Amino acid sequence: MLSGFIGSSEPFGIDDFMFIVVIMAYTAFGTLIFGIPVSLLSDWVSNKLSSYRFIIAVFIHLSLAVATYFVIEDLSVVAVGAAVFFFTAEEWQNRKLRKFQTKSFISNTLFVIVLFAGVWGFYQLDLEQKTDMQYLIPKGYEGVIVVKYNQEEEPPLVKEKGKKVIQVSKEELEYTSVEDRIEYGVAKTSSDEPKGMINDEFYYVTSDGERTRIDDSCIYRSQSGSIHFDGKEGQSYEVHHVTNTNCGDQFSITGNPLYSDQEYEVIEHLFSDFYKY
Structure with missing residues (x-):
C-alpha cells in the first residue's frame, strides 16, 4: 500500500490524505500505549541499577520492541526503529547529567557491538529463508x-x-x-x-x-x-x-x-x- 502511494503519479486526493491520517493515528496510538510507557519503565529500572544503566536501558527498549513481532509481525521493524529513536533521544537529552567514565564507556561500546552483531546474524538467517x-x-x-x-x-x-x-x-x-x-x-x-x-x-x-x-x-x-x-x-x-x-x-x-x-x-x-x- 505504501509503495503504491509513493510511486503513484496521480494527483494528491482525499484517499491519500486519509491514508496519512491513519498512519499518524497509528503512530500516536503506538507512542502513547507503548513508546512512552517503555521509556518510563526503562528510566525506573535503570536508575535502580545505575551500574548497568546503559545495558539495561538498551535491553528493555529493544526486547520489548522485538516482542511486538508476535502482534504486528512484519511491521515490528517500525517498533524497533521507534525504540532506537526513543533510546537515542533520551541518552542525548540526559548526556549532561551523567559523568563520563572510561570503563563504562568501553563496556557499553562492546555490548552494543555484540548486540548489533547478533541482530545482523539473525537478519542474515532470515534472508536465507525462501518461500519455495x-x-x-x-x-x-x-x-x-x-x-x-x-x-x-x-x-x-x-x-x-x-x-x-x-x-x-x-x-x-x-x-x-x-x-x-x-x-x-x-x-x-x-x-x-x-x-x-x-x-x-x-x-x-x-x-x-x-x-x-x-x-x-x-x-x-x-x-x-x-x-x-x-x-x-x-x-x-x-x-x-x-x-x-x-x-x-x-x-x-x-x-x-x-x-x-x-x-x-x-x-x-x-x-x-x-x-x-
Whole structure:
C-alpha cells in the first residue's frame, strides 16, 4: 500500500490524505500505549541499577520492541526503529547529567557491538529463508488467483523436489444483480503462509499433467494479508494475477485493473463464512 502511494503519479486526493491520517493515528496510538510507557519503565529500572544503566536501558527498549513481532509481525521493524529513536533521544537529552567514565564507556561500546552483531546474524538467517512455492494453474486460465491458508479442513501442502505445491482450481462467482460472473482461481490449504525471500514458480498444467513454466512477466503479485474477526483465529491469504496474452513489465508491476476490481469481490466471497456471527 505504501509503495503504491509513493510511486503513484496521480494527483494528491482525499484517499491519500486519509491514508496519512491513519498512519499518524497509528503512530500516536503506538507512542502513547507503548513508546512512552517503555521509556518510563526503562528510566525506573535503570536508575535502580545505575551500574548497568546503559545495558539495561538498551535491553528493555529493544526486547520489548522485538516482542511486538508476535502482534504486528512484519511491521515490528517500525517498533524497533521507534525504540532506537526513543533510546537515542533520551541518552542525548540526559548526556549532561551523567559523568563520563572510561570503563563504562568501553563496556557499553562492546555490548552494543555484540548486540548489533547478533541482530545482523539473525537478519542474515532470515534472508536465507525462501518461500519455495510451485503454483499449478489450469492451462490457459487468465485472471485472479487466491490462495487461502490456515484452513483446518483442508490438506497441508506437499513437497515436490524441494518446493511446496499449490494446486489451483477454477471456480465461478455471480456478483451482480444482472448475474455477471467472475471466473477465478483458488487454492486452499491448512498450511501457514510461507515467509522469506520469494522464490516461486508458476506453471500451466494440462488435464494430462503436462506442465509449462509461466514467465514472471505474466504474473502480478497483488496482495497478501490476514483476516481477524470476532475473536476467531486469523486466516491468511495471498492474491496473484496471471495472464498469457498480456505479459510484460507493465503487467508484472501493476497487474490488470479489471482483475484488481474482481479480486475484492472474490475475497469477500471466499471469506463470507468467516464474517458470520
